[in-house]
Amino acid sequence: MKTKSLTEEQMQGYRREGYLVVPSFFDPERLQQVDQTIREITRTAMASGDYSKVLEVEPKLVNGEHVPRRIYNPFEQHEVFRSMGADPRLLDCVESLIGSDFAIQHSKLNMKPAKVGSVVDWHQDLAYFPQTNDSLVTTLIYLDDATEQNGCLQVIPRHHHHYFNHTTPDGTFAGMITEKLDDGRFGKPVALEAPAGSVIFMHCITPHSSLPNLSDKARRTLIFEYRASDSFPIYFGPRTVDDEALVKQLRGKPSPVARFGGPPPCIPRMPKDVKSLYHLQETTKAGAAKGGKLVAA
Ligand SMILES: O=C(O)CCC(=O)C(=O)O
Numbered sequence: 001m002k003t004k005s006l007t008e009e010q011m012q013g014y015r016r017e018g019y020l021v022v023p024s025f026f027d028p029e030r031l032q033q034v035d036q037t038i039r040e041i042t043r044t045a046m047a048s049g050d051y052s053k054v055l056e057v058e059p060k061l062v063n064g065e066h067v068p069r070r071i072y073n074p075f076e077q078h079e080v081f082r083s084m085g086a087d088p089r090l091l092d093c094v095e096s097l098i099g100s101d102f103a104i105q106h107s108k109l110n111m112k113p114a115k116v117g118s119v120v121d122w123h124q125d126l127a128y129f130p131q132t133n134d135s136l137v138t139t140l141i142y143l144d145d146a147t148e149q150n151g152c153l154q155v156i157p158r159h160h161h162h163y164f165n166h167t168t169p170d171g172t173f174a175g176m177i178t179e180k181l182d183d184g185r186f187g188k189p190v191a192l193e194a195p196a197g198s199v200i201f202m203h204c205i206t207p208h209s210s211l212p213n214l215s216d217k218a219r220r221t222l223i224f225e226y227r228a229s230d231s232f233p234i235y236f237g238p239r240t241v242d243d244e245a246l247v248k249q250l251r252g253k254p255s256p257v258a259r260f261g262g263p264p265p266c267i268p269r270m271p272k273d274v275k276s277l278y279h280l281q282e283t284t285k286a287g288a289a290k291g292g293k294l295v296a297a
Pocket of ligand 1: 108120152153208210221
């Protein structure tokens with residue numbers, strides 16, 4: 001099989017813009033396997049009576065039924081997802097971006113089901129989990145054709161060297177950017193439309209979001225996060241310990257030393273009992289709707 005690591009031009013584009021789209025990276029047969037696996041996992045979880053360890057559902061019902069919005073930790077849950085997250089061609093590309101020693105630290109599958117798929121508000125991933133440096137890349141694999149209509153990913157290019165504010169006025173972590181982004185100061189968001197099988201390589205500080213899916217087509221995205229071996233988590237509570245239990249070295253060696261780099265990391269003061277990004281962002285917006293402020297006056 002032909003190796004498909006990144007070209008110099010693609011790497012430069014990633015460094016400059018903070019993201020890179022590689023269209024149709026995975027072929028339809030591979031996507032078919034993933035589709036089958038998602039159906040099996042969903043069916044089994046929903047039939048079990050307690051799906052909450054495996055997946056999270058949309059707040060809105062579809063035809064009176066719960067529909068999943070996220071499958072947790074797919075890399076842990078099934079060999080088909082593991083083989084995708086450890087695919088040698090994908091890892092070659094990751095290696096082009098963060099070097100030859102790296103681990104996978106997190107995975108998730110966002111389902112964005114037709115009609116009800118939840119919004120994801122603007123945020124920067126590294127604001128959720130501070131690290132000693134910013135040599136982390138997220139790969140987002142579109143499992144369906146993604147368009148603006150079904151809520152494709154949007155990014156704000158060239159803003160991966162600084163953090164936006166993610167706190168409410170009392171300093172609590174909001175899980176979303178609380179500064180005004182739409183007044184032209186930061187440029188226009190770019191909607192990343194691409195066919196099923198495409199991969200987006202996104203820097204861990206790139207601001208991104210996606211609109212709700214009001215169309216009649218799902219927009220599922222399988223997400224893997226990789227980090228250089230010398231990027232270590234900064235402890236900010238028991239959540240760090242839980243997250244670290246999932247980290248697996250995929251290439252090269254673990255590092256005996258931490259490297260410091262990137263903008264000074266923000267330390268998120270997490271509210272209690274946060275279940276997911278969706279849950280936290282919804283809680284923040286509900287607080288603002290009740291009269292709380294999102295942004296300091
Ligand atoms: O699925 C999406 O549209 C965005 C994914 C994302 O940013 C997240 O889950 O952290």
